[in-house]
Amino acid sequence: MSATIRLALADDQALVRNGLSALLAGIPGLRIDTQAEDGEALLANLAATPVDVILSDIRMPVCDGFTLVERLRAAGDATPVLLLTTFDEPELALRAAACGAQGFLLKDASPADLHEAIVALAAGKTLLAPVPTDPVRSRYAYRDAGAPTDAFNEREIAILRLLAGGYSNREIAKAVFLSEGTVKNYVSEILDKLGARDRTRAVLKAITLRII
Template sequence: MSAPIRLALADDQALVRGGLRALLEGFAPLQVVIEAGDGEALLAALDATPVDVILSDIRMPGTDGFVLLQRLRERGDATPVILLTTFDEPELPLRASAAGAQGFLLKDASPEDLFEAISRVARGETLLAPVPTDPVRARYAFRDQSPPTDTFNEREVAILRLLAGGYSNREIAKAVFLSEGTVKNYVSDILDKLGTRDRTRAVLKAITLRII
């Protein structure tokens, strides 16, 4: 019998937490070992109780899901995180991937889909897929719209689309059959051509300029 997946659950609404716990504990093997009303309480609980996956609402008072994720990564905690929200806003998956989340789901996902998501990230997978660019372009245009210093070839465009989906260099390397070092070089070239400092700005500018 496989070891249970140890889950931490953060949501500011007690009824939502209770409902999620009741739904998820119907799936074996899974155990909810931490419940918290905000990110700060969850961070404190993790000091004493390590978990395999964190399931967190995005919008919570105080330390919300994005701040929680940032704090985790800053202290070197690589525990996979799935962010939940009731808001179907096109820019949220992009923000989630940029922040280092392994998954992003709406709260109306079925219990089966939620359990599958938790199981997959517990195995080291990521759920973040390439995001639709038109809604993001309409609502989240990048302020710097200067043209790139050079054109983009087909391989670079493909890598940009995977960057927009939140994939790591290792995951991109597997998808396009290149070494991780080669992908890293491609990403550096992409940043240089766009005149951006990081992957998030590169993706936003590429979407704004309709490169992807």
């Protein structure tokens, strides 16, 4: 990746899209290479204009943010996606993780927070905040709530969140800049710590225990 972070932006509201574009254009080290009014149009643009980070509104006509991420991942495209929304609804963060997004941010975030999020995603990190709402979390509760055998480091938590997004080891490796074999070892260690026999149970238990 070059020193300048190349961005793609999708938002169906022209005023919001233009405002974000102007804001981001004024931040050194960031450059918007393509933008569109919905996910479908952005996917078409990305075919000819690869970028480092994608910013997308969640609620758009034709192809919303969740669908945009799902279609990228189905095509084997692991470009980091930061989903943006006006709506502070706890379930949206879980859906963002489930569809394979690396980041989730409210549109009222400060420019500094937005910049920090973009830089973090470009560096292979994830920003999917834990979901604090108990009713939402209870839908994903796992019957085994036993404590893990050891604490999780930052890298393991990042990989857990990508597991929650349905990523394969190969996709995780590309997203966090590790070899596929190293990721496989991390996943095995995560399963051991959680006492889970597969990835699905590990993610459900991690959600139940508020690890992610």
